[in-house]
Amino acid sequence: MNGTVGASGLILNEPLLWEKGRKGRRGMSMVESGVPPAPIDAGLCDEGPDFPDLSEIDVIRHYTRLSQWNFGIDSGMYPLGSCTMKYNPKINERMAATPEIACAHPMLDDASSQGVLRIMFELQQFLAVITGMDAVSLQPSAGAQGELAGMLIFAAWFRSRGEKRTKILIPDTAHGTNPASAALCGFTPVPLKSGDDGRLAVETVAALMDGETAGIMLTNPNTLGIFESNIRAIAEAVHARGGLVYGDGANMNAIMGIADPRKCGVDVLHLNLHKTFSTPHGGGGPGAGPVCVVQALEQFLPAPRVIRDDSGYRLADGGPSSIGRLHAFHGNFSVLVRAWSYIRSMGPEDLKKASQLAVLNANYVKERLKGTLHLPYDQPSLHECVFSDQFQHDHGIRTLDMAKRLIDYGYHPPTVYFPLVVPGAIMIEPTETECRDDLDQFVEAFKAVVQEAADTPDLLLQAPVRAKLRRLDETRAARHPCLCG
Amino acid sequence: MRYLPHTPEEIAEMLAVVGKGSLDELFTSIPADCRFAGSIPVPEALTEWQLNDLMREISGSMTIEPQHSVLVGAGRYQHHIPEIVRSLAGRSEFLTSYTPYQPEMAQGTLQGIFEYQTLTARLLGLDVANASLYDGASALAEALLMGLRVVKKSRRVAISRAVHPHYREVVASYLRPTGYEIIELPFGPDGRTDLSPLAGVDGLAAVALQSPNFFGAMEDLEQAATAIHASGALLVAGFTEPMAFGLYKNPGRCGADIACGEGQSLGLPVSFGGAALGMFACREEFVRNMPGRLVGETVDLEGRRGYVLTLSTREQHIRREKATSNICSNQGLCAMTAAIFMASLGGGGLRQTARCNYDLSEYLKNGLIAAGAVPVFSGPTFNEFALRFAGDFTPVRERLKGKGIVAGIELGKYYPDYTGCWLFCVTEKATKTILDTVISEVRG
C-alpha cells in the first residue's frame, strides 16, 4: 500500500456524552432574568431531563474527537454512485450564515423579508430555466419529499378531472423512494423491466400503460448512468393514455445545459439540491428537493411560493387546487441559500461545464477500470458507471470486501449493491470536482485491491484494519436493538 | 472556475483515453430532440468578491436586523446560540459526509446521532427517538400515519385546532390521498383543547395535541392521555418549543405514546424557518412502526463498542412500497447541532434557561395586563401568550419597531374569531429594559 493516501494517524477514544462530565458544570453562559421569579403551578412541573452537565472544553473535545472518526468530501474522494458527493463550496456556508438572513423570522410580513424572498424568487427562476419547466416550489425538504409532492400532484390532477387511477409504472432501476412515495398517495407500483441494454423499451411501457395507470416515474439518466434515449416515445405512450410522466431529477447533475427534461416529455420533476447544486449532505441532511412542473400542473404546486409584483417580492398562497403545505414554512431555507449561491457563482457556462466534466470523469474511470472489474452494461454512460464483483467470485471475494478494503487505501467506497438490477453492484460516481491525478490514484488503489483479491484475499476479508473500528456486527444491532443509552 | 480542477490539457488527454474527440461527443446517447437549446439563461458567474457584495445588498433589504429584539415565536424561537455550537457543527467532517452507510468511516456521525437519539428520548420522556425527520409539521403527519398503522382497523385521526395552523395544513396534505378522516377539535376559554367531540367516535387511531400549543397554553396532557387511551387511541403530543420541557412535565411523563415536534429552539438559527429539525420519539413497543432512520449500538470484530444504522427493514430502500415512510434522509446536521446544544446546556442549564423564559414572559404578560390588556385565554403558559388590547395595538407596534422591538403577531390571519388579538413570545434573549419599553409604550 506504499504511496496510497490511506494512513493511520493518532485517533483518540472518547466515551458517550453521559459517561463524562460532573453535575454543576456548564458549557454555555447562563442568563439572569433580572425580574422576580413568577409563581407557577408546581403540579405541572418536573425536575427537567437527565442531561449530562459538561464544561465548554468537555464539549469541544468530545465533538472534535467524534469528527475525527468521520470521513467527508473535505477529507478525500467520496465516489458514492447516485449520491453525487461533489465539493461543497465554503462561500455557500458564509452566505447561508449571513446574520440578517439567519435571523429572518418566517411569521413576519413580506415587507420585513424582501431579501430572503428575493433569494427564493431567483432560485425558483433558476431551477425553472435549468430544467426547462414552467413553475417551481422550493418547499420539499429532501428528494423523497419532492417525490411525494410530485405524487400528490398526480393524485390532485386526476381528482380534478374526476378520474380514479390506482397504478403507477416504476422501472427496476428506480430509487427505492419511488415506490414508497407512490404508495403513500394510493398508487400501486407496477414494476417495469429494463432491457438488456440497460434502457427501458417503449413497448414495455405501452403494454402496461392503461386507463387505470396514473403514469410513470423514471430517473433519467437512470441509475446505471445510462440516458433513457427512448424517453420521448415513452412519454408519448403515457400521455396518449391520459397519464403523466414523473422525472426523478436526482441525476440532473449529468445533463445541465445539455438535455432538457421538458423536451423529453417530463411533466413533474424533483431536484436534489444537495446533489446537483453542491449543498452539503451533513451526514444525512438537511437536503432540499424542489419540485418543478409544466404550466398545466402549476395550480397544484405546494404553497406558498414567492411571486414578484409592483410592491416587490411576496408570498402567494395557493389556490383551491394546491396540494397544500409540506413544511411548516419554506423547506430547508438555509440549503436554498447555498444552492442560490452556487448557481450565482457558476453562471451558465460553468454549470454546463460541470455536467460535461462529471461525465468525462465517470467515463475516464470506467475506461480505466474496465477489464479489472466486470462491466455488466457496456453502453455509453454519463455521470456514473456500474461494475460488479463477478470476476472476483472465484477468489471468494464479494463487493463488500473490496469496498471495505478501499477504506484502508483512504477512499470512501462507491455505492454497493445498488442498483438492484446488477448483482453485487459497484456504482462509481467521481463527480466533476475530482482532478485527473486523484482519479488516477483511485484507479490504482482499486486495481491494487483487485490484485489482492487474487493474491491475498484474507486482507480483504479482514478489512478495514486502518479505520477506528473493524467491521461492525449489524446482525447483533438488529436482533437486540439498543437505540438509546 | 475554481471548483473545476481540469486544465485544457488534462481534458484533452482524458478524452483521448476514453476515445472521444470532444466533450460534446460524450453525450451522443442523448437524442437531438431531447437537447437543451442554447445557453442556460441564468446570470453570468460572479467572483467570490462580487457575490459578497450582492449578499450585502440583499441583506441590506432586510428591515429586521440581528440586533432587533423579536418578541415573536409561533413556531420559530430566537434563543442564544453559543459559539461552540456553531463552531463544532460547522466542522467539515460532519458537514461534508454522507449518510453513514459505511459505519467504519462514519463513527463520528453515528455516535453523535446515537447521543442525539438518547438526549431526545430523555427530553421527551419516552423510550426511543429516531435520527430525526424533516420538521415538526411533517413529523406530526408521520406520527398520525404511524398511529393508523399501530391501531388496527382504525380510519380516523383527531387534531386540535390549537395546533399550529401550518402543521394542520401539512397533516391535511399528507392524509388527503389516503382517505382517512381528520376530526378537528375545538379549544375552550382556557386555550386548551376540548376532547368532548370524540365521545362515541369509533375507529380512532390517534389524537394530536400540541403543548405548549399555538397560543402558548399548556395542554392538560395527563387528563387527555387517560381519556384518549380509554378509547383505544394513541396520544400524539406535538410541540414547537421543546425548551418548555426544562420546566414543565415532558410528554412521556404525561402519558403520550408519541411525541414529535420542532427542534429549532435547540441551537438552530431561525433562518426563515429552515433548516428545521423534526424530533420524534415513542414508546418502545411501537419502534418497528416508526418512520425514519435509527442508529443502534453494536460491537466490531474485536468486540469494541460501535454504532450502525439499524432496523432498516422498515425503510423505503428495502421494503419499498410497504415501508413505514418514504423518508430517506434525516436532518443529520441539524440533529447533531441540537445534540451539541443540549450537551452544552446540560440538565441544569436547560432548567435555568427554561425558568428564565418563563419568568421574563410572565413579567411582560403581567405588565401588559396591568397596562390594560386582557389575556385571551386563562390557562398556564410557557414563553408565549395571547392578549387583547382596549385600543388598536398596530400603531403601538409600529412605534416599538422604531425602537428596535418587533412585538407580537396578530392572530386574525389564522383565527378570524381572534382578530385584534396578539400573540407574544419572550425568550431569555429579551431583557427587562426591553420588556419595560413595551409595557410603557402600551401604557402610553
Place this chain on the structure above:
Amino acid sequence: MKELSELEFPETVRYTEDHEWAAVDGETVRIGVSDYAQDQLGDIVYVEMPEVGDIFEKGDEFGTLESVKAVSEIYMPVGGEVVAVNEALIDTPEMINQDPYGAWIVEIRPNDAGEYEELMSAEDYLDMLRG
C-alpha cells in the same frame, strides 16, 4: 450460501413453492420455513407473527422474516385458524437459522385436511429447487 447437497429436507414435513414447510401434529398443523429459505435469507433478526385467533386462507401472507437488509413474506401452506405462535422466536429469531424444522412459527387448526395432501414431498421440493 450453501449448496443444495449441504441442506436438509426431512421427509416428515411437506413443502410449498414459497419455501414454507407444514407438519401435521394431531389435530393441528405446524408451519415453518425450509432450510433453503433460511439459508437464502441469512441471519434472521426478526419474525413478525400473526395473533392467536387470526384466520387465513391457503396462500395468505401471515407474517414476515427479516434479515439485516431484506424482508421476506411468509405464506400459509394450508388455510385455518392460528391456535399458537412460537413466542420463543421473539427473543431468539436465530432459532430459525439454527434449527429450521424445530423452529415452527405458527400452529393452526386447518379448515381442510385435503390442502395438506396437495403440498410437495421432500423429493418434489428438491426437484423444484434443482430446477
